[in-house]
Amino acid sequence: MSLSKNLPKTCQEWKQAARSHRLLTKSLSTLPALPSASKMTVKEYLAMRVLRPKVIPINRFPIEDHIAERVDQIQLDFNELRLYEAHVGTQEDPSQHAALGAFQLVRDAQLEVLNIAPETSRQSAGPVFRPSRASQPGAGHTGVGPEHAQSTGVSVASSVTSVPTILTAAADVDYVEPSRTADEQIVNESLMNLLKTLTMRIPSVACRWSSGRRPFNAVSFGNNQLIAYTDGYLVAPHNREVFAVVGVKAMTRDRKKHPEVLWQEAAEMVAWIMNDANSRECPLEQRIIVSQANSEIYITMANYDQDYLDYLQGQSDPRRNDSPESFLRMTEYGPWRIDNRSNMHHLAQAIMAFCLQVTDGINRLRGSPGQSM
Template identity: 25%
Template sequence: MADLPSKLPANPGEWHKAVKEHNLVGKTVHTAELASASKIEFRQFLLLRVLWNPRVGAHLFRLPPVLNKYHAQAKELLATSQSWADYCSGIKSGQNPEGIFSIARHYQIKAATGGENMRPDSFDTPVAKRTRSHATKNLAEALRGFQIDKTPSKTPIPVPQTPKIDSSSDDESDSRGPTPAILVPKDVQKLMYPPTKDEQIVNAALVIFLNALTIHFPIIERCEWTMHRQAFVSIFEEAESESRTDGYLDDGKENPYALIEVKPITRTLASQSRIQMQEGSQMAGWIKTDTNASLEKLRVHVSQDQHEIFITIAEYDSGYVSYLRKKPHNNEPPSFLTMCQYGPWITTHAGHMKKLGPILLALTLYAEGEVRKTEASLSD
C-alpha cells in the first residue's frame, strides 16, 4: 500500500486535494472496484468520502448529548457494584481481585504485555523476537539515548511510559494518565509495545470487559456485546464490497448499535491510517445496509488496539446516506462521513478505566432504551 498517507483527510479541503492527486475527480463509489474493508486501498477509501478527525487523549472526550442521561444512570449503577470498585482499585494496586471483572482483567493484562508470536494475517507488522527481560533492557538503552531538544517545539512529546500495570494516582489528580502510544518516539515504539501474541486475546479482553460491565444489571435485558463477526455487504451501481467487524453491540436480533474492531498492535503512525480506513469502511457499510434506521441513530466504533481503547463517533447527514444508496447526479456537492476518534483510554491505568466504564455502560443503556422504544411503537 505504497500510496497510503500517514494521515487521512480530516476536512473537505484535504479530501478534494487527495482526490485531485489520485485522478479521481468526478468518480464515485458506484463506479469503482472495491476490496474488502481490511484490504481497501487509499484510492478506494477516498471514494467512500470518509473524513477522519482524531483527538488524541482520553481527556478530550465529549459525551454525545443523547448519552447524557444514560451516563448519569451508568455512574449510579456502577457506584453500587463492589466488583467494579475492586476492579478499579486492583488496577491501581497491581492485583486482580475476585469478581465479575477478574477474567476481563486477566485478558487485559495479557493484551498489554505483548508476546513473541502474532498471527500472520494481522497486518504485516514485524514480530518482536525477544524475551520480556531483553526488551526491557533494550527499552532502557533507547530511552537513555532519547533527549529533549534544548529548544522545545510548540507541541513537545511527553516522556514515554512503559505499558505496565499503573500504580500512580487515579483520575482525581492525574486526568491525562500515561502517554498514548502514538505520541511515543518511533524508535522506541517497537521496544515498548511488542505485538500481542494473537488478535483474539485483545478481542477477548474487550468483549469480556464490555459484558462484565453490563450483564449483572437487570435493566439491560435485550442488548449484549458479542464476538459475532457481523458482515455488511454493500452493493453499489457497479461495485460490491464486504466489511466484517470483530463484534458488535447486539439488540437481540443481530442488529448492531455499536461496532467492535480490535488489533494486536498499537495505533501508531505506521498502522493508524490502515486501521482507520478499515473502520471507516465498516461504518460506511453499516450506514448503507441499515436501511430502516433513523438519521439520529448514534453510530459508534469501540476499538481496542493492544492495551488502548478508542471510541469513534460517526457524524453524517442525509446527503451522505443518499450518496451511498444511489448514484449521485453530476456536479452534486459532496457530503461526507466524519469519524470523530477519541482516546485512547489505557487499560493499565485506573483513572482511565474509571472514566471509560460509565461511558461504555451508557452506550449499552442507550441501545437498550432505543430497542424498547421500537418495541413500544410496534405494539401501539
C-alpha cells in the first residue's frame, strides 16, 4: 500500500485513501469496533482524520528567542550538561566520570541503546571545553551547529542558541547503527533519564516526567472504546494534568515499513484530546509527543480546531462527513541523534524551553509570582 494511503499528508490524500477503504462517511463511533492504540490499523487511523506532513529538520524546531535566552541562563551553571555533551560521541565508561552526575545514567543507557560496550581499559584525561566565539557573552543565536546544518543542507535558525566547541580526550567514534535495540525498555530508560535530568535543573519547575503508562481514561465513541497506553508523560503533580506524552520503540522509525507506529501515536493523541475536552484546568498551548526510535529522538506537535473536536465528540453535521475540512495535523520534527553532540545540545534546549513554558502556564493559573528563571 502506498505511503499516501497509510499516512496521508494532505486533505486530498486523505479523501483518496478514505474513499479506497470506503471510510468517507465513517467515524470512530460507526466503525464495528476499536482496538487499543497499539493495535490500530489503517482503517481506524483514517477514521481519526489525521494528516501527517513530511518530517521537518531539527533546526526548524520553534523555540522563541525570549525562552531560549532563559534556557541559556539556566544552562550557564549546568556543568553536568556540558560534561554530558562532551561525553556524547565517545565510548568512555560513564561510571568513570562522576562529574557527569545524573547524566551518568543517561549515557550508560544511551550506550546500551547504541549497543556499545563502554571502554574502561585506558585512562582518560577527561573532557576539556573550549567555548567557541558564538558561546561567549553577547554572541547571537546561530542554530544547532555545523554538523547538522551540513547534513541537512538547510539554513540555520535564528531562534536557537549555538553549540560550544567541545573537545574530549577520546576522539569521536564512527558507529554502525543497529536497526533495532535488544529491548524496548532500554530505549525507554534512555529517554526518560534524559528528560528527567534536564527538567529537574529548571528552578521551581512545576512539572515532572512520570514513567506511568496509563495517564488517560478509556474514551467512548458511541459503543466503541479507545484505550491508550503511553511510555511516560509530563505531568503537573498538583492536579495530574498531562502536558506531553512519551513513546519509545526499539526499532528505527520507518514510515513506509512501519506506519503502525504513527497510527499508535495518533490514537494516543486522540485519547488525550478527548480526556481533556471538558475538564482541563491549565490551558495547553501545544500538545507534543516526545518519542525515541532506537537511537533517534523525535518531537511531534499536534494541531486541531473546534470543528475537529466536534467531530470526535459526535457533534459535527453528519452531512459533511464525506467532505471534511478539519483534521488532526501531526507535525513531526527530527531526528535528534543520541550519538551527535550538537543534536543533544539542541534537544536539551528544546526540552527545557518546553518545560519552562509549561511551568509559566501553571504558575499563571495558580497565581504564583514571577517566572522560573
